[in-house]
Each structure stands twice: as C-alpha cells, then as structure tokens.
Amino acid sequence: MSIRETVNNPHSHWMDGTGPESDIVISSRVRVARNLAHLPFPHLLTREKAEDVIHAVQTAIENRVFREKMGRMELTRMNELTPVERQILVEKHLISPDLLENFERKAVVLRDDEVLSVMVNEEDHLRLQCLLPGLQLNRAWELISRLDDALEATLDYAFDEKLGYLTACPTNVGTGLRASVMLHLPGLVMVNQIKGVLDTITKLGLTVRGLYGEGTEAKGNLFQVSNQVTLGQAEEDIIANLISVTRQLLEQERAARQALFRERREQLEDRVGRAYGLLKHARVMTSEEAMSLFSDLRLGINMGIIKNIPAPLTIELMVLTRPAFLVKVTGKDLSPVERDIYRAQLIRKKLSAAQQS
Numbered sequence: 001m002s003i004r005e006t007v008n009n010p011h012s013h014w015m016d017g018t019g020p021e022s023d024i025v026i027s028s029r030v031r032v033a034r035n036l037a038h039l040p041f042p043h044l045l046t047r048e049k050a051e052d053v054i055h056a057v058q059t060a061i062e063n064r065v066f067r068e069k070m071g072r073m074e075l076t077r078m079n080e081l082t083p084v085e086r087q088i089l090v091e092k093h094l095i096s097p098d099l100l101e102n103f104e105r106k107a108v109v110l111r112d113d114e115v116l117s118v119m120v121n122e123e124d125h126l127r128l129q130c131l132l133p134g135l136q137l138n139r140a141w142e143l144i145s146r147l148d149d150a151l152e153a154t155l156d157y158a159f160d161e162k163l164g165y166l167t168a169c170p171t172n173v174g175t176g177l178r179a180s181v182m183l184h185l186p187g188l189v190m191v192n193q194i195k196g197v198l199d200t201i202t203k204l205g206l207t208v209r210g211l212y213g214e215g216t217e218a219k220g221n222l223f224q225v226s227n228q229v230t231l232g233q234a235e236e237d238i239i240a241n242l243i244s245v246t247r248q249l250l251e252q253e254r255a256a257r258q259a260l261f262r263e264r265r266e267q268l269e270d271r272v273g274r275a276y277g278l279l280k281h282a283r284v285m286t287s288e289e290a291m292s293l294f295s296d297l298r299l300g301i302n303m304g305i306i307k308n309i310p311a312p313l314t315i316e317l318m319v320l321t322r323p324a325f326l327v328k329v330t331g332k333d334l335s336p337v338e339r340d341i342y343r344a345q346l347i348r349k350k351l352s353a354a355q356q357s
C-alpha cells in the first residue's frame with residue numbers, strides 16, 4: 001500500500017481482529033526510540049541538520065541489504081501531505097499527534113502493510129514502531145529488532161556502554177522501548193472496578209493512557225497500557241511483564257462481563273440493543289456519542305448478543321468516523337453539524353452493508 005492508499009483506506013492490519021485474545025486486546029504496539037550519534041536531539045536541531053537526519057534515513061532504507069531483509073519501505077515527508085492526510089495518519093495510529101507539530105522537518109517511513117513504521121524527527125531522531133492485532137507483543141518485538149538491526153547496518157546510533165540507547169527524554173534512556181496494548185474494558189467500567197484496577201497497574205510500573213497516547217483521554221472504553229521504565233531491564237523482561245499484567249486484566253474483564261451477564265442480563269442486553277438501534281437509525285451523531293455506542297455494540301458482539309456484525313467493524317468505524325476521514329470521504333470541509341449528519345449516515349450505511357453480507 002502506498003502512502004496515497006494508506007490515507008484513503010480507513011482499514012489497517014492492526015484493526016482486523018485476527019490476533020490472540022482479540023475480543024479484548026485490540027492491538028499490540030512496540031516502539032523503540034533511537035538517535036543518531038553526533039547530532040543534537042530533534043528539539044535542538046537546525047533546519048539543515050533535521051534534513052540530514054531525513055536524508056540519512058532515506059539512504060538507510062534504500063540500501064540493498066536493508067531491502068533484502070525488510071522489503072520496500074517508503075519515506076514521506078510530512079510537508080508532502082495535506083493537513084487532512086496528516087491527521088488521518090494520526091487517526092489510524094500510524095503516527096503520534098506530536099509528529100504534526102513543526103511538521104516541515106519531520107517524516108514517516110511506512111511498510112506497505114502498515115505494520116512497521118518509523119517516525120523521523122519526532123521527540124527522537126527515529127521512533128521505530130510495530131503495530132499488530134491482538135496480543136502479539138513478542139512478535140512485534142521480533143519485527144522491531146529486525147528493523148532496528150537493518151537500520152543500524154547503515155546508521156550510527158547514539159549509544160552509551162553504561163546507559164544504553166541515548167534519548168531526548170531521560171525516561172526513554174536504556175532500551176528506548178515502550179510496549180503497549182490497547183484494551184477494550186467495558187465490563188470493568190460498568191461494574192465500577194476500572195479505577196481500582198488501573199490504580200493497581202500504575203503500582204506495577206505500568207502506565208495507562210488514552211486513545212491517542214500521552215495526554216489524551218480514554219474514549220470508547222479503550223485503554224492503552226504500557227511500561228513506564230526503560231532502563232535497567234532487558235527488553236524481553238519489559239515485554240514479559242506487560243504480557244503477564246495483560247493476562248490478569250483479561251481475566252478481570254472476563255469475570256466482570258460474566259457477572260454482568262449473570263446478574264444484570266436485562267440491563268446489559270438493553271444497553272447493547274439501544275446502542276445498536278441508535279447506530280442503525282440515528283440521523284445526527286457526535287463523535288463522542290459514536291465512540292461510546294461502538295463500545296457497547298462491540299461488547300454485545302463479543303458476548304453473543306449481536307450476531308450479524310463482525311467485531312472488527314466497530315474499530316474500523318471508530319477510525320472512519322473521526323473528523324479527518326469524514327473530510328477525506330466527502331471531499332469537502334464540513335461544519336461540525338454537517339459532520340455529525342454525515343457520520344450518522346456513514347454508520348447506517350456500513351452497518352446495513354455488514355448485515356447483508
């Protein structure tokens with residue numbers, strides 16, 4: 001998929017619901033932060049030096065050995081994209097919102113299947129990212145290691161024998177690794193246990209973030225859980241710890257869902273049914289309302305209450321009905337009210353197509 005196809009297609013492999021535990025774990029992400037030796041970190045880079053970083057990365061991915069190992073990856077400068085296209089990359093979780101600031105000196109490298117990407121000149125010179133559906137952190141780490149080695153064949157990373165990889169923010173020094181899972185936890189929210197559970201996670205050295213990462217809110221009962229510490233622990237241990245905590249969360253979420261089914265079945269079915277009804281028939285829908293209804297619908301599908309809608313469609317709709325995609329699909333700037341009308345129309349169309357197939 002070229003960058004043009006990427007910004008026109010709301011679907012990405014990480015949303016397809018194929019990985020293990022994908023009823024609750026939407027996606028797994030592993031990213032590592034890397035910097036080039038002998039150059040200031042991005043926030044101190046001059047325009048010319050920022051260009052040097054982009055150029056070095058371009059050369060590295062065009063190298064024959066890199067291509068043989070990793071296949072074709074395409075570098076796109078952020079200023080080659082329209083504002084809507086840049087925003088779509090954020091909405092598809094392929095880049096972080098930070099890459100939109102001072103975008104003239106930033107770039108993204110994408111592999112065709114959108115599983116592997118590299119953000120250039122974000123907080124660090126390079127942020128290598130792997131996104132996979134379901135609970136696949138070990139596989140994501142394997143792919144990131146391979147990409148890291150293939151880049152390092154050409155690039156000279158800033159590395160200290162004692163500290164490990166050097167990064168712009170001290171919280172990333174060492175492995176430079178952040179592993180995360182995006183979890184759908186409506187059961188724990190409904191039984192009012194979510195706060196306690198998330199507080200406990202923080203005590204275990206993990207951090208909980210919202211839908212678009214640092215500083216964003218949790219929407220649609222989607223929570224991103226990741227490691228806080230990058231120093232003094234091997235990459236494999238960081239990942240094993242996150243997998244083990246995720247497994248505990250899966251158990252707790254499943255127990256909450258069973259309790260709801262046992263003790264409040266009517267209310268649960270009513271809530272799911274109302275969400276489905278609204279999504280199928282509403283004529284005006286805000287993005288906030290849609291996110292919460294998609295969450296209820298997804299829960300209903302995963303609990304067997306709704307039978308004819310595939311669960312991955314709920315995630316694809318969450319992306320497709322975000323503002324930038326709506327603008328892209330309609331081909332025009334929309335006022336907030338027009339957006340809400342168009343969103344409702346698109347949801348009705350997608351759900352009725354899914355029912356018929």
Ligand SMILES: Nc1ncnc2c1ncn2[C@@H]1O[C@H](COP(=O)(O)OP(=O)(O)OP(=O)(O)O)[C@@H](O)[C@H]1O
Nearest residue numbers: 027028029093095096178180181182211212213214
């Ligand atoms: N498991 C995941 N599935 C899908 N998207 C994810 C996942 N984890 C993180 N993301 C996305 O990656 C982007 C960056 O997230 P975040 O800010 O948490 O991490 P980071 O930038 O790597 O970390 P740091 O804040 O340490 O620089 C966000 O758009 C977020 O939505």
